[in-house]
Amino acid sequence: NTVSNNRSRAIAFGPSVRYDGGKGWFLTAKYQVESNVRNHSDGAAFWGKAVFPF
Numbered sequence: 001n002t003v004s005n006n007r008s009r010a011i012a013f014g015p016s017v018r019y020d021g022g023k024g025w026f027l028t029a030k031y032q033v034e035s036n037v038r039n040h041s042d043g044a045a046f047w048g049k050a051v052f053p054f
């Protein structure tokens with residue numbers, strides 16, 4: 001559903017860790033927690049990323 005004139009906002013902070021294998025690949029993990037949330041539900045997120053060269 002779309003709500004007209006909806007002005008939601010939030011800001012997220014959290015740590016990030018990166019491991020570089022030294023041969024072109026790396027792993028990244030992030031955890032973010034939302035704060036100063038207005039007009040929508042707050043929450044947290046965990047992000048994982050793996051990069052490998054071809």
